Amino acid sequence: MFKIAKGDVFGLIRPLIDVHTLGILAFSQILEQCGIPAYIADEAPCKDLEALSRGEGGANLRSWLVNRGITLLGFSYRLNPDDALRLFGVLMAFLKREKILASEGGKIRAVFFSGLPSACEAALARYPRLAGVFKGDETPQETMEILGIPEDMMPSDSSLGAKYDLARRKFGEELVLRREYLALKPLDRSGYANYGLWGDRVTERISHGMANRLPPLMRVHAGPYAPDRKEAVAQFLDWTKRLARGGYLDILSIGSSQLSQSNFGESWEGKIDGGGVPIATREEYAEVWRAARPMLVRTYAGTKKVPALARMYEETIDIAWHALSFWWFNKMDGRGPNSVMDNLFEHFEAMACIASTGKPLEANVPHHFGFRGTDDLGYVTSGYLAAKAAKNFGIKTFILQIMLNTPKYTWGIQDLAKARALLRMVRSLEDPDFRVYLQPRGGLDYFSPDPEKAKAQLAAVTALMDDIEPKDSTSPQIIHVVSYSEALALADPDIMEESIKITRHGLAEYRRMKAQGLMEGIERNPDLAEREESLFHDARTMAAALEKSIPNPYSPQGFYAMLKVGAFPLPWLTSCKDEFPGANIPTRIIGGGMKAVDHEGKPLSLASRIDSITRRLQFEKI
Template identity: 50%
Template sequence: MNEKKSIQYGFIKPALDAHTLGINTVVELLYDCGYNVIVADDKVSKMLNDYKYALRRKGILDWISSKKIQKLGISYRLDENDALNMVGYLINDLKESNLMRFQGGPIETVFFAGLPKACKAIEKEFKGLVVTFIGGESVRETLFKLGVPENKIPSKICTGSKYDDKLMEFGKKLIDSEEYLNYKPKNKLPYSEFGSMKDTLTKRLESNIKSGFEPLMRAHVGPFLSTLSRKESLNQFVDWVKSLAEAGYLDILSIGSSQLTQSNFGENWNDKANGGGVPINSPEEYKKIWESSRPLLVRTYAGTKNIPELAQVYEKTINICWHALSLWWFNKLDERGPYDLYMNLKQHIKTIKYIAETGKPFEANVSHHFAFRGADDVTYIVSAYLAAVLAKKLGIKTFILQNMLNTPRFTWGVQDLAKSRAMLKLIRGLEDKNFTVLLQPRAGLDYFRPDIYEAKIQLAAVTALMDDIDPHNEMSPPIIHVVSYSEATHLATPDIINESVQITHCALKKYRTLRKQKNIEDMSKNSDVNRREVELLSAARKVIAAIEDNIDNPYSTDGFYKIFSSGFLPVPYLWGETEEFKHAKDWKTKPISGGMKLVDQNNNIIQPEAFVEIVLSNLKDAEYNLKLRKMNNHS
């Protein structure tokens, strides 16, 4: 019998944990390596919810035995104590039933994937009996930990992940050398409005080019301790902002305001939970933050209620350097705001019209929110394009294209480059004398490993990835959203933020030097990237054409509602308003060769033409939903 086929992997997670991308990725990798893989169905997953009951655990053991599983994987990314107990109960039952290999049973290895603290506790408790995955492992590392020998890994996986390995090698050399610690912020070239209420992002970029181009560095800053009062938290934040401004590494302060600030600004919060982030609740407090941040440019989150009014507050208090809205998100769909989707779109479009009047840039905070909910790569691109066209039609002059790389985190670098270039090419095609596109790449939200040394290496590596998007344009990217290396473990302090900026600057400079010396591959000529880019562009254009040909006035509140309601933007992991938007949710995606694709129930890739045909059959439902939503909103 074939050696690989003789090994049976089985994976299970409790039904209450919605995180499925990790398991789907591992399953696909093992399939590619030729192994048998079984994933527990809903019935067995629900048994794991009730792991404290012996009868439920017996059902899980029966499943393990009936499926002849030899390598058992458990995934649980919620409470760490629950995770330890869950694994403990199962390991104990496996031993009592003599199912472990060292007892003569079938189970050779047990794997656990979860939060870092849960993994650490499980490793300590079971002393090597359980192999843990904390997240952030490379493709090769994942397969090795799963027990797949190198000679069994297909060449397409080795080739696809080779670029990622090279980036990590680059990052390791940079971090080990510690040369990034020598980076000092360059002197900013002052101009008459520099640091004043009349300063703008455009003026800062123009000055930056004159003084020797380096990308402007933006970082998200949002400390909050539940042990501090609201005023104490604000004072701490002001101190942090002063420290960052004085150090001079950062260019753009992005205020990480609390959920209450976004949803209940200016109201009496009473005993409402802050929800993390800086608890700002008055224009005066925003003014104080702006004053402490001189001469940084400043921006913050949009509101989730009274959105246009809060945008006006930002203009008057912090001279917000650009506004960001997420259009389809931060509402009842993702349980981040009080509005239904239609009302949210209406408020966002009203706000964009106001932003256009101010002349400020606009950032569509859109694509990665679709990716978070299981969208395919084409949807990632199409959603950004639709937002850019809407912005241009509403009078926005400068469009900031945020591009979250490593999302989902298993995405191969070659796929990220193809996706990024396809998106950039489509949206740059909208540019003219009245519309400019500024690329702003960033690392993925859950990309970094909890090990600080490894996370620093990842930060240097993802910076190199950013530079390979447009490798022969030294003015790109003009802005980098620096995600601090401590993202996976703890809040980034000013020192960590500054060091993260140092790593980013130094990595960019070093990588460009290596490119000029021809010591790295010219990724503009990489055939895998170029082939995938052409494929993504073709698919995205077909979907966009179908939208523009079949939806009346697509770039409007009604149009954007119908686009989503009919299923043009698939989100398999949507968890709010699922009945109203069943056509958006009723899709299946699958990680394939480091990218994310739409597949049917038999895991066959759905081609763009077939996708469009399915969606167009849903348009009558979308029209009905829209009519009903309008009636409800007027009642």
Template identity: 30%
Template sequence: MKKIIAGTIGNCVHVAGTMNFLTLAEKEGYETEFLGIALPIDTIIEKISELNPDIVALSYRLTPEPLEKVLDELKEKIKKENIKNIKWMFGGTEPTAKVAEESRIFQKIFNGTEDIDEVIAYLKGKDYKRQEFYPKDLISRINSKYPYPILRHHLGLSSIEETIEAIEKVSEAEVLDIISVAPDQNAQEHFFEQDKMDHRLDGAGGAPLRSKEDFRKLYKAAQRGNQPLLRCYSGTKNLLAFAEVLKETIDNAWCAVPLFWYSDLDKRGPRTVRDAIYENQQVMKWHGDRDIPVEVNDPHHWSLRDAHDAIGVADAYLAAYNAKKMGVKNYVAQYMFNVPAFMAPQMDLAKMLAKIELVESLEDENFKVYRQARAGLASFPADLNQAKGQLASSAYLAMAIKPHIYHVVGYCEAHHAARAEDIIESCKIVRGVIRNEFLGTVDMTENLIVQERKNQLIEEALLILEAIKSLNPMAKDPLSDVETLAMAVEIGLLDAPQFKGNSAAKGELTTRLVDGALYPYDNEERRIISEKERIERVLEKNIGKEKLVV
């Protein structure tokens, strides 16, 4: 284990940067010791003799002129005491870093403008600017930085040329690790049947990708800067064929596919719920067979349509369960905060912790879960300054679940589609949050209210899952059986208020936000109903009392 000793020199008492650096070093396996503030040079020399460190990190953040004399003394003492085989580091402001550079004492100098990636790279003994520092697959990229999350952001502008230019700018800025390519809806639904496209809608919601060559151009644009990985939505039709295109052209970092959606439920595709479930499962299997990570981006779709929290938690388990059943080995579990937008932070965190506990109960030697957190789009106000505050606030809360991936949502999205400059600024805001979070924070997950709500949601979600199993006891595995899952939607075990009038769903659920959490609600009796009572009502109405299992 390498040893780092650190302190401030001269009359400098500013230690936040030094302590942050030592915290990062400890997480990377270094033995560290903070020597103190405003250290005399003789004290530093004595400590080197006593502690025999590998690295000596010194900081000075005051007026640069006095530093020159302090470093002259240090240089003289190093020579006099014949101190060798030590790496000297300096941390300060840009003006003091210039003085440190001129002293020729230090092998590494930080001036405060560096990103956390560069600090981590140094501690790992890697050259931040060399290409091999940037792993070319998702899991290696995560492992190269964790416990610091890698960042992703979606990008898809209304023309291929604009999208390519934006990818180049974002890659060169070195602020994120994954670019999520956003095709327009025409591409997602009709890439293989372009005669069916309504070209008046070209560029609506993303880039008008029309050929493999278009995708290759995007990949080429990202081969600069920190070489971010690329990934893309799965499409809403012909998903297996689209998966092959994405693997061939952009080396899709991971697949994102729903379980129930892109169907009659959300009207984003022509598939029935049954056809969607089956095809989505086959897409999971296709990627699992090729060891490509999979995200089943299903649970937040229920919450986005005002389904109560227990349904979101139950579906998080269903999504992961089906991925595992289909042979997925590396699973990306997305946790979307701020859905609904006015959910209380402690209740939001409780919901995510409930999902995590259920999803990660599925882990074994063949199934590994990676957490991905993000803010809900609807939580961003149109006022851009307030939106920046929301981005930072949501990211700070999300850090409590220790995500492997943080999906940055551009602060500008309620106002306009994110361009390169917006993406870079948004990522820098989140990087600032991460930098501060790793100084040490209060563990919000241990809050008693959070824990109580988490346990309640787990209990309720398990009731939903058992009720789904009861629908088809003859099925070999009801929780991955297409007919059983479709029936759960049709009778309303899985339901949402926004499905009212939707022929593919029940649409009878009513919910209400109470004390910052979303519950099933009886409008006639004007009260929250328990999940047990809700399930009993659904089963009694649709199946009969003799089959009640709750």
């Protein structure tokens, strides 16, 4: 097996046409944490690589390799597998022809390949002497193992985190291998008034489950797409009936199409629709509710006319709870037509409407900041601010969704620290008129395209969920089950039900093994409490600073100002960057978590960030 040595220098290159750069950035940061200099090729050598495929160029590529003193080279191409193999072949031929490989007398002693799974297999078959391949589903620990990084070069604080992650990975692999989860039976959750009827409430179902020591409620997101709209709706109704008959699913989340969210009640002629079920009428929503008996039903908020759609969901599907994203699902992320400010006004108006119904609210907030590279402080702070806004507007029940594995390179102990810090802050708002329920989920880009590995990952992340509040057998109250096929194909009812079985069985087995001493409790990890306390303190300080410096902070204008002045770093934002220059703060993975850094890559202090926000508020026109 290949081993990296001190003194090695890593170069990372991709054809310019491939815009998938986030994985390369995270990869380079892992290397740098291990003390290995890593250089990402800029535009000139990347263009040269494409030119070589046309029989041109090569000088810029050679100059970059030689001048940087590169001894290890990584090639990445995550688009078409055939193109990946062709371009990689061009690169390998160039390295050999120019005598840059160590076997030819040059400096490069190892080459790595990153691409889609089929491309990785083909590359290994054609170039068996490759040092390693990366399919895109590797954990930081797996990445370091493939690279052959010696233990003494790994970050000093990684061993405890790696131990926890490896233990959960092994737990998941063994659980899936045994296949015992397949024998799991549906649960009977009846026995309280209104069960399965109009007026059934998620709060009642949770209370009934807690009183009868039942597992958490299971929620999945479902929404088939087909070119023919009516065919897609008919298929979804069939799926809904199958899931209702199966008895494993408690809460059906309708994965409505983009046009259902942005242009409901309008003509769709000439408009391009994305994935998801294209529900276009009130009657179709009502039909879903009827087909779903006895499941609870909910769906996405609209991306336009949000308050009106919230009222329509009440009237057609007796929506189990509403969800608002405040800063998101608008022009800033390309998910809706509203400007950020208009979106905030609509969401605050919708929140007042939701409060009048007595229904719970879920804030789809922290993970959307996480998708755009925010730091862990921004993740926790944004979630707390959304919860406090909900309380201020009269919401009585708040469902705290926590997406784990976001970004997927986060260590498990840091995920727990984030989740616990956020939960502590939101629970601090609880009183007789404000109740919080926890709803964790796996990350969207966490799962492997290999179905068996993905099943094991699902069991492993379920264990992580249980460790958020390990001393509370009633927590979490809801689990949003991300189906194991997330990275491979759209989940159908069979896959959804198998994913629920893995989740339920994984939760029960993990608790049993911990009780019997077969799994070491995470509470013994000395690093976890320190990480949690640090995040909790910093997020509380940041929230207090924003409340003090921004007039009427829990308002559309207040939330807009927070974004404008850089309360939440968004280095990966692709739209509206000119509108929010204050959010253009670099972040990087440090110690298994995301931290805001200066332009030299050094972590920014909390005091300096608050000072920057205060100064921006003095000069920005908001």
